[in-house]
Amino acid sequence: MSAVRLLLLALLISAAAIMGCSANSANIYPLPKAYLHYEQLRSRLTEISRQDPNLAQLHVLGFSSTEELPILALQIGKAQAQRNILIIGQHHGDEVLGVELSVALAEELVQKHDKDKLWGQVMDEYRVFIVPTINPEGWKRVCDGEYQFKRKNNRDTNKNGHLDLRSDGVDLNRNYPVFWADQVPVPPGHANFKGERPASETEVQAIMELAQRYHFDLAIFYHSSSTGAFSEKIFLPNRINGDEELGQKLDELLIFAQDYASRVKKDYQKGYYHVGEGNSSRVGNARNFFFHTYQADAFLVELGGINSAGISVVHPNGKMKDKIVTKHLKALRQILSQRAKRK
Numbered sequence: 001m002s003a004v005r006l007l008l009l010a011l012l013i014s015a016a017a018i019m020g021c022s023a024n025s026a027n028i029y030p031l032p033k034a035y036l037h038y039e040q041l042r043s044r045l046t047e048i049s050r051q052d053p054n055l056a057q058l059h060v061l062g063f064s065s066t067e068e069l070p071i072l073a074l075q076i077g078k079a080q081a082q083r084n085i086l087i088i089g090q091h092h093g094d095e096v097l098g099v100e101l102s103v104a105l106a107e108e109l110v111q112k113h114d115k116d117k118l119w120g121q122v123m124d125e126y127r128v129f130i131v132p133t134i135n136p137e138g139w140k141r142v143c144d145g146e147y148q149f150k151r152k153n154n155r156d157t158n159k160n161g162h163l164d165l166r167s168d169g170v171d172l173n174r175n176y177p178v179f180w181a182d183q184v185p186v187p188p189g190h191a192n193f194k195g196e197r198p199a200s201e202t203e204v205q206a207i208m209e210l211a212q213r214y215h216f217d218l219a220i221f222y223h224s225s226s227t228g229a230f231s232e233k234i235f236l237p238n239r240i241n242g243d244e245e246l247g248q249k250l251d252e253l254l255i256f257a258q259d260y261a262s263r264v265k266k267d268y269q270k271g272y273y274h275v276g277e278g279n280s281s282r283v284g285n286a287r288n289f290f291f292h293t294y295q296a297d298a299f300l301v302e303l304g305g306i307n308s309a310g311i312s313v314v315h316p317n318g319k320m321k322d323k324i325v326t327k328h329l330k331a332l333r334q335i336l337s338q339r340a341k342r343k
């Protein structure tokens with residue numbers, strides 16, 4: 001075989017290896033060390049709050065429904081802040097990118113509010129509540145390597161006396177007390193099981209109490225689409241036909257969300273995030289609760305993209321995870337500082 005042929009063969013073999021490797025390692029599970037794990041969350045948030053105790057305080061908002069795990073939040077802001085923002089990194093246990101992003105945002109705010117002009121503008125106006133996860137039960141199982149796609153909490157919904165990891169649990173983002181009855185009921189083992197009654201879950205009650213106590217100007221909820229059906233999109237609250245005032249508010253929110261989307265490049269494909277078209281679902285989810293109960297601007301962001309092999313990557317390697325976090329922080333810095341200047 002000629003040297004040229006040998007070289008070509010070697011190239012082909014390495015290309016195949018790379019392609020095979022990228023398909024296999026698109027989603028990495030168990031989660032690598034680069035990801036924050038359940039056991040580390042409290043100490044990590046404590047560490048962030050200690051960097052500037054006057055600015056950032058750690059709170060326990062409540063406890064999970066079955067295992068009574070704490071739902072932790074960082075409150076970051078100056079006493080004179082006029083308005084409030086809520087960031088929830090996770091409702092669904094397997095959607096871990098939002099946990100990473102929300103903790104990184106907390107760190108960024110604490111470390112840069114007095115060094116960076118735009119973050120400074122945000123902190124002059126806003127108090128930011130960061131809740132990395134409202135589903136510690138689900139997330140813990142994902143972190144422990146027990147089940148990669150543990151979405152719901154750990155309620156024994158089929159009432160057989162023990163946890164069926166793959167089917168038990170309530171979908172916390174269907175349990176909010178708004179439009180709850182509008183969702184067509186599904187069996188308890190279904191991924192979208194909404195619970196036996198509105199706000200049956202203590203995780204959701206903790207967020208409702210927070211919403212009642214603080215008027216939120218803006219609430220952002222991070223998710224990831226493991227099927228890929230919703231990847232790299234932003235979803236607004238449900239639009240009620242005939243309600244002109246709320247309709248106008250949604251039109252303004254659409255522009256704000258589009259600004260966010262247009263600043264975030266897709267992970268693997270060409271182009272940018274975009275805002276989901278058409279009316280969004282009329283179910284008891286967080287964005288509907290905040291918008292329709294408190295008229296807070298609220299939307300959902302789906303983190304994680306589809307790679308060249310068509311795989312939805314929601315558990316990327318550490319390097320891609322960091323890239324995703326960085327580009328969202330950059331976009332948030334821009335859109336939140338502009339919003340802070342708008343009265």
Ligand SMILES: [Zn+2]
Binds near residue numbers: 091092222223
């Ligand atoms: Zn989700």
